[in-house]
């Protein structure tokens with residue numbers, strides 16, 4: 001039995017997702033780039049969060065829960081995919097969004113499509129969601145329901161096992177293709193995805209670095225979260241000692257702050273759309289790619305690089321994730 005089979009898991013991901021050379025982009029950058037297509041995980045409109053939900057929804061079912069409570073902003077990919085997978089597996093989805101009620105578009109509209117119960121906190125503070133999740137969970141319990149509550153982003157050690165497992169998928173694909181990447185790049189928000197990849201790289205003795213581009217938190221805060229989540233996720237499946245050495249986090253907050261498109265992200269997204277026919281989302285993927293493009297063009301990035309295309313397609317059509325102008329984009333209230 002593989003260590004990942006110890007925590008119960010649902011099979012939600014259409015795995016393995018493709019690992020493909022980004023030939024046109026590599027030519028444009030002068031650095032060899034490959035894409036790991038986790039925008040094609042196969043549920044909803046795909047994305048990285050489905051891998052975490054394989055473990056989280058299974059855990060909710062194992063505990064006999066009948067509903068799921070989580071939240072974020074109305075354009076959260078996480079909240080939408082949590083609602084979709086919960087509904088599919090018989091759990092009633094409840095979402096708490098910060099802000100005030102608005103015409104449903106993008107992820108908000110998709111969450112409504114699966115019949116999520118949606119409540120707005122009425123506050124533009126992100127942290128209002130945390131209190132809202134707690135209050136709603138209590139309310140549901142008082143009505144005799146059995147809710148399973150998850151934090152914004154689903155960033156828990158159990159959820160991170162999804163990308164610990166994905167590292168094994170990558171290891172198999174590297175064996176098949178003969179690819180020996182210098183680094184695996186991704187956009188980092190609530191840090192669970194990078195934590196899983198870091199723990200997985202350690203488990204498989206990988207020689208690549210896991211490079212996260214933090215798009216919603218200061219680098220130091222992100223590093224601490226990744227370290228802790230990687231350690232805890234590793235512990236759950238018996239992987240010892242995932243330390244800070246495995247972690248590289250670059251600043252992707254420059255420009256417009258979390259949740260709003262940036263000029264460099266827009267340029268990177270155009271380049272990828274035109275060379276690869278892949279649409280990067282403006283909140284996560286485009287900003288991570290912008291940092292990779294800048295480093296490659298400056299001759300500071302060796303290849304091959306594997307770039308995780310992590311989904312987020314609905315936000316290509318929705319309004320900005322963070323609706324209000326921000327004077328302090330790094331402030332804790334503005335993080336996912």
Ligand SMILES: Cc1ncc(COP(=O)(O)O)c(C=O)c1O
Pocket residue numbers: 047048077078153155187188189190191192193194281284285310311312
């Ligand atoms: C499309 C997309 N990419 C990347 C991320 C970052 O993942 P994490 O929150 O695990 O750091 C998210 C988070 O919501 C996302 O929606």
